[in-house]
Amino acid sequence: MTEYLIKNGFVFDPVLGIKGDKADVAIKDGKIVETTALSSPKVIDAAEKAVMAGGVDIHAHVAGPKVNIGRNFRPEDKLFGYKAKNGIERMQGGFSVPTTIRTGYNYARMGYTTVMEAAMPPLYARHTHEEIRDTPILDQGAYPVFGNNWFVLEYLKNHEIENTAAYIAWLLKATKGYAVKVVNPGGTEAWGWGLNCENVHDPVPYFDITPAQIVKGLIEANEYLGLPHSMHMHANNLGNPGNYTTTLDTFKLSEGIKPNSKFDRDQVMHHTHVQFHSYGGDSWANVDSRTKEIMDYVNSHDNITIDMGQVTLDETTTMTADGPFEHHLTELNHLKWANTDVELETGSGVVPYVYSPNIKVCAIQWAIGLELALLAKDSMRVYLTTDHPNAGPFIRYPRIIKWLMSQEAREQQIDAFKHKDKVIGATNLAGIDRELDLYEIAQMTRAGPAKSLGLPHMYGGLAPGLEGDVAVFDFNPNEPYAPDEIENAFSSVRYLFKTGVQVINDHEIVSNGNKRTLWVNAKVDQNPQVMRDVKEKFLRYYTVTLNNYEVTGRYLPNPYVIEVDATE
């Protein structure tokens, strides 16, 4: 493999603690190495440029059944933006729900090299992996959903942690999944009857268990196994005024639980798209920001990490395993609604949405997302996401970086809101003058998510031994710059290396890379009871046979297996 020496760039790396000093980065055999280890490298001139590790997205909906219905039922999303095939690039379409090919290329153009699919319905795991296989360049993994799974509901009703853990290990292997995702625990099962669970103590119909029991039990099972990532949480009551109390109640379920993982993470709960969970008030007329209460809690509890779910003020496509929420949304905006309930496991919904700067609530949502990042004491625990495509498409990350780094850019946006004064009154943002620096951006987009995922030994930094994922941006932090220059620089990386292969040269995609699919193989002691339950449920209630359920290797042409040993 070609060796590379990226010379004289301004390096931002939270792993090595480098805050913009001039330094060289060396790549050999797919990994970062000491510069002395190179023999005859190709030299990349990074003078006057910013150098970071490849970006890591901890939460995006980029592959799988609900993403694809988003594509197929929105031909209008492809209007005007289709890109013809060109050289090694295949044709690419879609704005808020891009084709898999565009997804891979557009993440690479922003300097990202690792992207996690945030919700995989287990019965549809093959579909998710087929799409991941067709997404070029990126390393990816997918989180199967557990929070409404009948096995989990039945085991946790009696607090059977060991059985829950054995089932998780079995399902991760069957679906080639990466982590334990929980979406509206109990609520989506209730949606099977057109109902919902609106807070953590609202019992699940028939199963007679509360969301709180599900969440706490899954955290404990996750730590029993010692998985790389913590339990990944989307709480009940998403998107409703006054829901911040449900969010705090959910956070509190992690209290007193310590991480038990050899993967060097500190949290036991990652709560995703917290923007959607930080609302005060009791109606859309008086909804306001409760980021102070939320961030007070996050800042003072280091066993939690969160991501933003930043609203980008675009027309987009919402999609979630939170079935009842999408029904609620279609009743609000009267746009088309797709829904799929999945036997024994989960559900999902998809509804287009327009976040208009002329609508007060959308502008308040926009402010709330930014407040979360700006009120964070530790940017290693608060990550940049848009919950793509729910709060906006991922291609807006550079714009969000601009808003985070520039008060001027934020003020410009606030001035453009139709209901500016009401928005300022309902939020804290206008009173916050903090501007993040590139080191904090690198924490939020690289080192932080990599650590939370349990992958600091692979991603997120430039220390020797890590994967050779390096991005070089046309941005000189030591020169004065206009806010838009930040957005422009982060929209189109100058050079990008993925596992030691150069995939972008002078802004041009030059290789489809060597993408891998990450999954976690957790070994547990034989558990005859769980295996008997699995056999019985497949025999009686599933519509596929047990032998036709497991995703075989042909769906993962280039797998990267992370082994976990939870046997005694």
Add this chain to the structure above:
Amino acid sequence: MTKTVTDVICPFCGTLCDDLEVVVSDDGKELLEVYNACAIGAEKFLHSQAKERITRPRMRQEDGSWKEISYDEAVEYTARMLTDAKKPLMYGWSSTNCEAQSIGSEIGELVGAVMDNTATVCHGTSLIAVQDIGIPSCTLGEVKNRADRILFWGCNPAHAHPRHMSRYSIFPRGFFTGKGHTGRKVIVIDPRPTDTARMADVHLQVEQGRDYELLNALRVAFKGKQLPDVVAGIPKEQIYEAAETLKSGRFAIIFFGMGVTQSLGKNHNIDEAIAVTRDLNEYTKAAIMPMRGHYNVTGSGQVWGWQFGFPYAVDLSRGFARYNPGETTSNDLLRRDEVDAVFVLGSDPGAHFPFSSVKKIYDRPSVVIDPHETPTTEVCKVHVPVAFVGVEVGGCAYRMDNVPIETRKVIEPPEGVMTDEEFLDRVLERVREIKSE
């Protein structure tokens, strides 16, 4: 000695049963028995054993007779035909696996083809309706475990999806449906007294072509508003009663087929049927599902969805993907003479397209990839026989509820017969060579 292969997936219809058992000879070359399948499914497996099966590509001669050619020659003809054409049509893609569909779309992209699948004469109208209004749906297991109101509209699973009713809809005992069919109310809406209608609690014999009116009347009835005495041939009392039956269920499901998608009103019928389902969700839980025909027509819509963003009628001829049903759909293109070569894989347009379209295929350079002899092979210039997907080669297929299942290989194909994937791989390679010349 014989071997029994279990958990075999049936590559016939969108029901995609996965519990078949197939008995094969010890050397894995002969298929002897098929268990659990319906009559059509069993026949598909046994048909692979036909003694008169074509196992080598053939080219039509001047005098209309066939001449055997090699796979190499077939690859060359196909690649040349596709690269020489200004705008070839690549049609079918419904009776093959997703792997082949994926290679096919790469070829289509390189040669600037129009990619279309059998939805174009089937559930394409449903796909348009979904783009208008969305679709509240579920997996078939949700029906089995929860549904107590089953509505079949313009479809006849007793003949078209024979095991649907026993596996998923009318008879199974599920988690919340322990009484099986005695706990369910079945309504059939069909102008014909079908065998499915005979099994129903209620058969509303709608006047042909008046489905939209009846659907609309149901929405009126849900709200308790006034109806005329008779709508679409059905007395209003029966409509109110049907509406009440649906509303009073815990979980209602509507299955619909060609009777509504390809009759007067087309996609507008489906718009209204989905609106009925949306309305029902105000009172109870309801879902709706198209009864997809070919076992993997759903899969081709999925593959093109993630690669191009559209489920059928994808025109790649301009270097980027366009979608405009009515313009980029197969029959419209053929009848307007807008395509100059035809490639068919995994479908039989010779049997299903209007005769005026079939004549156009006959007039053009054309290749059909199909294990069987069909009406389409009779009008094409080259016929390439291939292995049966789901019998002689595995691969991914999507059930009518979009659930992907990996089909199995149970026996070896006849010696020297290529699979769809192998043949398409060779064509792709050759197209790349020709393009770089």
